[in-house]
Amino acid sequence: MPRAERERQMMDAAVRTFGQRGYRAASMDEIAELVGVSKPLVYLYLNSKEELFAACIRRESEALVAAVTAGVEPGAPADRQLWTGLVAFFAHTAENPHGWAVLHRQARMHGEPFAAEVTKMREALVAYVTGLIGATAREAHGTPDLADRDVVNRDLADRDRADRDVADRDVAGLAQALVGAAESLAAWANETPGVSAKEAAATLMNFAWTGLGNLMAGERWTEQEKRETAHL
Amino acid sequence: MPRAERERQMMDAAVRTFGQRGYRAASMDEIAELVGVSKPLVYLYLNSKEELFAACIRRESEALVAAVTAGVEPGAPADRQLWTGLVAFFAHTAENPHGWAVLHRQARMHGEPFAAEVTKMREALVAYVTGLIGATAREAHGTPDLADRDVVNRDLADRDRADRDVADRDVAGLAQALVGAAESLAAWANETPGVSAKEAAATLMNFAWTGLGNLMAGERWTEQEKRETAHL
Amino acid sequence: MPRAERERQMMDAAVRTFGQRGYRAASMDEIAELVGVSKPLVYLYLNSKEELFAACIRRESEALVAAVTAGVEPGAPADRQLWTGLVAFFAHTAENPHGWAVLHRQARMHGEPFAAEVTKMREALVAYVTGLIGATAREAHGTPDLADRDVVNRDLADRDRADRDVADRDVAGLAQALVGAAESLAAWANETPGVSAKEAAATLMNFAWTGLGNLMAGERWTEQEKRETAHL
Amino acid sequence: MPRAERERQMMDAAVRTFGQRGYRAASMDEIAELVGVSKPLVYLYLNSKEELFAACIRRESEALVAAVTAGVEPGAPADRQLWTGLVAFFAHTAENPHGWAVLHRQARMHGEPFAAEVTKMREALVAYVTGLIGATAREAHGTPDLADRDVVNRDLADRDRADRDVADRDVAGLAQALVGAAESLAAWANETPGVSAKEAAATLMNFAWTGLGNLMAGERWTEQEKRETAHL
DNA sequence: AATGAATGAGTATTCATTCAT
DNA sequence: AATGAATGAATACTCATTCAT
Numbered sequence: 022m023p024r025a026e027r028e029r030q031m032m033d034a035a036v037r038t039f040g041q042r043g044y045r046a047a048s049m050d051e052i053a054e055l056v057g058v059s060k061p062l063v064y065l066y067l068n069s070k071e072e073l074f075a076a077c078i079r080r081e082s083e084a085l086v087a088a089v090t091a092g093v094e095p096g097a098p099a100d101r102q103l104w105t106g107l108v109a110f111f112a113h114t115a116e117n118p119h120g121w122a123v124l125h126r127q128a129r130m131h132g133e134p135f136a137a138e139v140t141k142m143r144e145a146l147v148a149y150v151t152g153l154i155g156a157t158a159r160e161a162h163g164t165p166d167l168a169d170r171d172v173v174n175r176d177l178a179d180r181d182r183a184d185r186d187v188a189d190r191d192v193a194g195l196a197q198a199l200v201g202a203a204e205s206l207a208a209w210a211n212e213t214p215g216v217s218a219k220e221a222a223a224t225l226m227n228f229a230w231t232g233l234g235n236l237m238a239g240e241r242w243t244e245q246e247k248r249e250t251a252h253l
Numbered sequence: 254m255p256r257a258e259r260e261r262q263m264m265d266a267a268v269r270t271f272g273q274r275g276y277r278a279a280s281m282d283e284i285a286e287l288v289g290v291s292k293p294l295v296y297l298y299l300n301s302k303e304e305l306f307a308a309c310i311r312r313e314s315e316a317l318v319a320a321v322t323a324g325v326e327p328g329a330p331a332d333r334q335l336w337t338g339l340v341a342f343f344a345h346t347a348e349n350p351h352g353w354a355v356l357h358r359q360a361r362m363h364g365e366p367f368a369a370e371v372t373k374m375r376e377a378l379v380a381y382v383t384g385l386i387g388a389t390a391r392e393a394h395g396t397p398d399l400a401d402r403d404v405v406n407r408d409l410a411d412r413d414r415a416d417r418d419v420a421d422r423d424v425a426g427l428a429q430a431l432v433g434a435a436e437s438l439a440a441w442a443n444e445t446p447g448v449s450a451k452e453a454a455a456t457l458m459n460f461a462w463t464g465l466g467n468l469m470a471g472e473r474w475t476e477q478e479k480r481e482t483a484h485l
Numbered sequence: 486m487p488r489a490e491r492e493r494q495m496m497d498a499a500v501r502t503f504g505q506r507g508y509r510a511a512s513m514d515e516i517a518e519l520v521g522v523s524k525p526l527v528y529l530y531l532n533s534k535e536e537l538f539a540a541c542i543r544r545e546s547e548a549l550v551a552a553v554t555a556g557v558e559p560g561a562p563a564d565r566q567l568w569t570g571l572v573a574f575f576a577h578t579a580e581n582p583h584g585w586a587v588l589h590r591q592a593r594m595h596g597e598p599f600a601a602e603v604t605k606m607r608e609a610l611v612a613y614v615t616g617l618i619g620a621t622a623r624e625a626h627g628t629p630d631l632a633d634r635d636v637v638n639r640d641l642a643d644r645d646r647a648d649r650d651v652a653d654r655d656v657a658g659l660a661q662a663l664v665g666a667a668e669s670l671a672a673w674a675n676e677t678p679g680v681s682a683k684e685a686a687a688t689l690m691n692f693a694w695t696g697l698g699n700l701m702a703g704e705r706w707t708e709q710e711k712r713e714t715a716h717l
Numbered sequence: 718m719p720r721a722e723r724e725r726q727m728m729d730a731a732v733r734t735f736g737q738r739g740y741r742a743a744s745m746d747e748i749a750e751l752v753g754v755s756k757p758l759v760y761l762y763l764n765s766k767e768e769l770f771a772a773c774i775r776r777e778s779e780a781l782v783a784a785v786t787a788g789v790e791p792g793a794p795a796d797r798q799l800w801t802g803l804v805a806f807f808a809h810t811a812e813n814p815h816g817w818a819v820l821h822r823q824a825r826m827h828g829e830p831f832a833a834e835v836t837k838m839r840e841a842l843v844a845y846v847t848g849l850i851g852a853t854a855r856e857a858h859g860t861p862d863l864a865d866r867d868v869v870n871r872d873l874a875d876r877d878r879a880d881r882d883v884a885d886r887d888v889a890g891l892a893q894a895l896v897g898a899a900e901s902l903a904a905w906a907n908e909t910p911g912v913s914a915k916e917a918a919a920t921l922m923n924f925a926w927t928g929l930g931n932l933m934a935g936e937r938w939t940e941q942e943k944r945e946t947a948h949l
Numbered sequence: 950a951a952t953g954a955a956t957g958a959g960t961a962t963t964c965a966t967t968c969a970t
Numbered sequence: 971a972a973t974g975a976a977t978g979a980a981t982a983c984t985c986a987t988t989c990a991t
Contacts, residue, residue: 022950043362045277049986050952070986094982130275130358193445194438194456199439202430209429224426228461250373254975281961291977296962486971503811507826511964523973525967534965586826594822657909658920659900665901666894673893688890691748692925718954745982756955760983 022232028066036077040119041067044074044131051124071134078128078135081120082142088113090149099153106149107222113205125204147196197228262288262299267299268309272351276306276363303366310360310367313352314374320345321383331385335459338381339435343450353443357436375432381430389483431461492530494520499531500541504583508538508595521704535598542592546606547582552577554613563617564694570613571686575671589668611660663693723764724755726752731763732773736815756824774824774831777816778838784809786845795849800922802845803899807914810903817907822901834901841898846892895925 032171034055038047049070053060067073092109114121128139203225210221266287270279281302285292299305324341325334346353351374360371442453498519502511517524531537536595556573557566578585592603667689674685730751732741745766750754763769788805796907824835825917899921906917 024950027950043275045275046986050984058950060986061953062951064987065951070360071404124359126362130354131278191456193451194441194448195460197441198434198457198460201440202434205429205433205436206426209426213425221426225430228427228430256974280959284958290975292961293963293978294976297976302961442981488971491971507739507741509739512963514963522971524965525974526972529972562956590822590826594818595742655920658905658912659924661905662898662921662924663902665904666898669893669897669900670890673890677889686891687721689894692891692894720953723954744980746980756982757957758955761955764980778988919958 024066027056027058027062027123029071031058031063031067032080034079035073036081036123037119038073039077039127043059044070044127044135049073065099074128074131075138076100077123077136081117082138082145083118084120085110085113085124086142086145086149089146102153103150103230104222105228106153107203107226108219111219111222112201114204114207125200143200146200147193150199151198181210199225202229256298259288259294263290263295263299263305264309267305268313268355269273269351271306271309271352271359276299276302276367280303282286282420295361304361306360307356307370308365309352310370313349313356314370316346316352317342317356318374318377320377332458332462333387335382335462336454339457340437343439343442343453347443347450350443353439357440366388378432379425379428382431383425386427431457434461491520491522491526493562495522495527495531495537496541496544497677499537500545500587501583502680503538503541504586507620508591508599510716513537514523532593537594538592539598539602540583541587542602545581545588546602548584549574549577549588552614553610567614567694570617571667571690572683574667575683576587578668587626589664607660607664610655610664614660614663663689666693692714701716720762723752723754723758727759727763728773729771730779732819733815734817735770735773735823739833740766740823743768745877768826770827771830771834773816773819777813777820778834780813780816781806781809782838782841785842796926799846799849799926800918803918803921804810804914806899807903807906807917811907811914814907817903832916842890842896843892846895847889850891869926893922895921898925927943 031052034052035047038052038055042046042051047070048065049060052073053063056063064071068075089106092105094105097105124139124142128135164249206221206225261286266284267279270284270287273279276284279302281295282307283294285295288295295305299308321338321342324337326337329337356371360367365423438453438457442448442450495516498516499511502516502519505511506515511534513527515526516537517527520527527537531540553570553573554567561569565708588603588606592599670685670689727748730748731743734748737743737928738747743758743766745759748769749759752759759769761863763772766832785802787800791867818836820835824831891923902917902921907915
């Protein structure tokens with residue numbers, strides 16, 4: 022069996038084991054046995070538990086970023102792109118629960134070598150979202166009336182004047198909130214019968230998009246004013 | 254030294270150690286040393302690592318729920334209650350980073366005895382938020398015109414006139430998203446210097462409340478006026 | 486509570502615990518808890534696990550010897566005395582399983598301080614049996630015809646000439662065989678429905694008495710000759 | 718060093734240690750050191766102290782049964798078979814004092830997994846003896862006049878003409894007594910210097926065979942003649 | 950390309966025992 | 971007459987890692 026293939030098998034087993042048991046509780050024995058090889062071979066190819074874990078994180082990071090960014094149509098409106106990305110995110114994490122567990126739960130609780138990799142991934146996603154929102158803001162200059170495009174975008178209407186700097190911290194906070202909401206929703210959707218992943222994504226989209234838009238615009242509750250006035 | 258006091262010390266040390274290192278990596282030796290007693294005493298009082306961990310989770314759970322629900326004024330408008338609760342939540346998690354880490358990061362990755370306790374706490378919070386949203390919905394009279402939007406909104410389509418009959422599932426989904434976002438934000442706020450509880454609460458409030466408002470009309474967030482005047 | 490009473494309680498609990506669990510597996514905690522006192526009191530009264538165990542062995546030894554020798558009528562024929570002693574032995578060990586376990590199973594497997602005490606007891610019983618048989622032999626001079634007294638004694642008929650020394654080793658071997666047979670029979674009788682302790686004693690008596698008599702007489706298979714001749 | 722060899726060494730050391738110290742007092746450290754390997758290797762090969770102990774019991778059980786049954790000539794008269802078996806039994810236990818200690822002293826005092834194995838062995842021996850006695854009974858024609866004896870004998874009263882219908886229970890009781898006596902004698906012979914296997918076997922044979930003969934007629938013990946002549 | 954044999958360094962847990970009161 | 975608080979020392983068991991082949 023060629024080395025590359027064996028390495029892939031090993032990482033698959035490792036991701037599964039790390040995801041289920043956590044870094045500490047995962048044992049090299051179990052990983053080797055899962056692959057059906059002897060432990061020394063795992064060490065020969067992947068050097069140490071630490072390096073193996075790091076490799077898993079790197080691989081799963083890249084796979085997740087790739088999955089999220091793969092389906093987007095570059096020309097599409099930002100909200101559509103986000104929607105596509107969110108669905109891809111939900112789909113990928115649902116199909117890859119162990120990989121997602123490694124990234125989200127395991128990697129963060131163990132010293133610097135690991136957390137850094139996850140931070141990198143998170144930054145990639147945040148940058149992606151930030152880019153989307155920025156693009157939307159820029160588009161908005163030319164298309165002031167977004168209300169009838171779709172509801173997702175209706176919240177971005179007042180963003181024309183949003184040229185002020187959005188603090189990095191705000192964006193990071195948003196990303197955290199978004200991911201947290203997504204994870205929580207995904208878990209809930211999985212254990213609640215009759216809630217599909219797409220519905221969960223839709224719920225999140227509605228829940229989040231307005232807030233995202235408002236924050237990017239430096240505004241707060243702008244939509245509510247509209248609705249309030251609409252109501253009055 | 255009286256037993257109750259010693260037990261408290263032990264739980265403090267345990268929460269700190271479990272929060273920092275994780276369940277597996279935490280060692281009873283370290284906990285005992287942190288308290289300044291010998292290991293057998295820890296076992297005499299708290300029986301086993303597992304029971305100690307469970308006790309930590311229970312204590313921190315109850316403390317968190319108490320902190321969140323303590324400051325709310327029952328008669329106050331829902332958004333104010335939510336705001337109060339969020340600030341309390343972020344303040345408590347900021348003051349109790351290890352306890353929060355135990356609840357959020359460690360407890361969920363280890364078999365049923367532990368995860369169940371966290372689930373209980375989470376359900377308490379979700380129930381609390383659900384109550385708030387339900388109350389808001391009932392208070393509301395008339396909603397903006399949200400019909401005929403895209404698929405993302407189709408779940409919400411017929412909800413315009415839904416005074417009190419916001420589907421439980423939708424509310425639960427929103428509450429899950431909110432709690433997940435809050436949990437995630439809290440973790441991030443704890444590890445990011447310079448983010449105050451109020452800022453985190455504000456971020457989440459702004460991020461989430463509008464989305465909630467998309468579902469239900471009639472929010473009463475008092476800080477709106479500022480921005481309203483800004484808009485006018 | 487007076488000290489003597491407490492000590493008795495402690496030894497009762499200790500015998501029970503040592504008998505059930507063995508010396509090593511028995512814990513001072515369990516013994517103290519069984520009595521309902523604190524561990525330091527056990528140490529105050531009985532000094533150490535080792536001394537406690539030794540005290541148990543001594544007490545149970547003496548109780549057993551007393552029980553076996555209590556019922557005998559000094560004037561009765563030796564075989565009757567043995568029969569009485571055997572029944573008493575079976576009754577005592579059946580009523581005192583823990584004490585018997587301590588003596589027979591636990592005490593012998595732990596270094597000298599303990600085994601010596603058991604050896605002492607065994608020697609007492611062996612001496613007793615030896616005395617009985619010797620007495621019988623002496624009686625036999627005056628009553629050559631024992632055949633019609635009872636079956637138990639029929640095997641001793643030819644003992645008149647038995648004035649030769651019975652080697653100590655033979656007697657000890659006999660005692661071992663007798664006790665082993667008794668224990669085995671007792672266990673078997675307990676777990677086989679319909680076999681009473683007395684029946685077991687009778688079986689043993691029949692099984693053993695002939696052999697005992699033969700050996701004391703320095704003879705072998707004398708009965709068989711008789712029966713063979715009787716048959717022919 | 719090949720695994721099978723190492724495992725044998727480990728079991729040897731374990732039997733020795735368990736036999737000397739008892740199950741609880743034996744330490745895996747000591748066993749490993751006795752073999753000259755590290756503890757993890759013992760665990761790798763034999764999994765746990767419990768399994769190691771069970772394996773020892775099984776091995777020694779089978780060895781003992783094999784030794785006892787190996788030398789018997791199937792066609793030989795019952796008493797000769799018993800004699801052969803007894804000599805083999807005492808020889809084996811004398812050569813294997815630790816193994817015998819494990820079986821006789823240690824295994825019976827620790828919960829079901831262990832005692833069961835010993836019970837199995839004991840049943841094998843009892844069945845063997847039962848077979849011998851049954852065969853003897855069947856061979857026998859006519860029995861001495863044992864009727865009208867005292868209570869001790871009342872169980873045997875109507876058995877005179879019992880060619881083959883010796884109640885199973887009686888035979889089983891005798892077999893139990895015999896095996897118990899043998900076990901006890903073996904233990905004693907092992908710890909008493911100067912007692913050969915043959916002497917022990919002879920003691921037991923003489924002790925027991927007459928009693929057996931009381932139940933059944935027609936034994937064929939060839940050494941009788943000597944004593945017969947002595948009597949005549 | 951692959952493994953059988955082996956271990957150093959830990960980790961949870963238990964227990965007999967003491968001291969101050 | 972009695973105990974609450976506390977521990978030194980041991981013990982079963984695990985795991986990442988290496989070496990010779």
